[in-house]
Amino acid sequence: GQNIDQPTEMTATEGAIVxxxxxxxxxxxxxxxxxxxxxxxxxxxLSYNVLDGLEEKGRFSSFLSRSKGYSYLLLKELQMKDSAxxxxxxxxxxxxxxxxxxxxxxxxx
Amino acid sequence: ETGVTQTPxxxxxxxxxxxxxxxxxxxxxxxxxWYKQSAKKPLELMFVYNFKxxxxxxxxxxxxxxxxxxSSHLFLxxxxxxxxxxxxxxxxxxxxxxxxxxxxxxxxxRLTVT
Numbered sequence: 001g002q003n004i005d006q007p008t009e010m011t012a013t014e015g016a017i018v019x020x021x022x023x024x025x026x027x028x029x030x031x032x033x034x035x036x037x038x039x040x041x042x043x044x045x046l047s048y049n050v051l052d053g054l055e056e057k058g059r060f061s062s063f064l065s066r067s068k069g070y071s072y073l074l075l076k077e078l079q080m081k082d083s084a085x086x087x088x089x090x091x092x093x094x095x096x097x098x099x100x101x102x103x104x105x106x107x108x109x
Numbered sequence: 110e111t112g113v114t115q116t117p118x119x120x121x122x123x124x125x126x127x128x129x130x131x132x133x134x135x136x137x138x139x140x141x142x143w144y145k146q147s148a149k150k151p152l153e154l155m156f157v158y159n160f161k162x163x164x165x166x167x168x169x170x171x172x173x174x175x176x177x178x179x180s181s182h183l184f185l186x187x188x189x190x191x192x193x194x195x196x197x198x199x200x201x202x203x204x205x206x207x208x209x210x211x212x213x214x215x216x217x218x219r220l221t222v223t
Contacts, residue, residue: 100151
C-alpha cells in the first residue's frame with residue numbers, strides 16, 4: 001500500500017528552527033508537496049520538490065531524497081503565526097496526490 | 110483570497126436529508142477536486158474532474174454524487190448520509206492533474222450529520 005508518515009505534533013520556541021520530517025512509500029514518484037493549514041482554514045501551498053536537494057524560499061526550505069523516500073520542511077526564525085498543521089503530499093505514478101495526516105506545529109513564546 | 114470559494118461554510122443535516130455543496134474557482138484552472146478531511150487523518154481524494162470530465166472516483170459511496178457543469182463550478186450532492194460522513198469537505202483546483210502546479214484549496218464546508 002501507499003503510505004506517508006510524518007510526526008503528529010511538534011513544539012518549538014519562537015525565534016528557533018524546526019524540522020518536520022516526512023517519509024513516503026508510494027507506487028512511483030512525480031513530486032512532493034508541502035502545504036500549511038491553519039486551524040479552520042484551507043491548506044495553502046508552501047513548496048514543491050521533484051529533484052533531490054534543497055529548495056529555499058525565505059524562512060522555509062524543503063529537502064528531498066528520492067533514494068531514501070524522505071523529505072523535510074525546515075522553518076527558521078519561527079513566528080507565532082507559524083503555528084499550524086503542515087501537510088506532506090506525494091504525487092504517485094498515476095499523478096494522484098497521496099497525503100500524510102499532517103504535523104501540528106505549536107509555537108511557544 | 111485563494112480564488113476558490115465554497116458554500117455553505119457549515120452544514121448540519123439529518124440522515125434522510127438531501128443537500129448540495131458548491132465550489133467555484135476564479136483561477137481559470139482546468140481541474141477540480143473534492144477531498145474529505147477528518148480529524149487526524151490524511152486528506153482523502155474523492156473525485157477529480159479534468160476539463161469537466163470525471164477522471165477519478167476513489168471508491169466513494171453512491172450517497173455522494175458529484176457534478177461539474179463547467180470548468181469553474183463543482184457540486185457535491187449528498188443524500189442519506191451517515192454520521193461517519195461528518196467531516197470537512199474541501200474543494201481544490203489546479204491547472205491540470207499531471208503538472209507540477211500546486212492545487213489551490215477552498216475554505217471547506219464543515220458537515221455534521223445527525
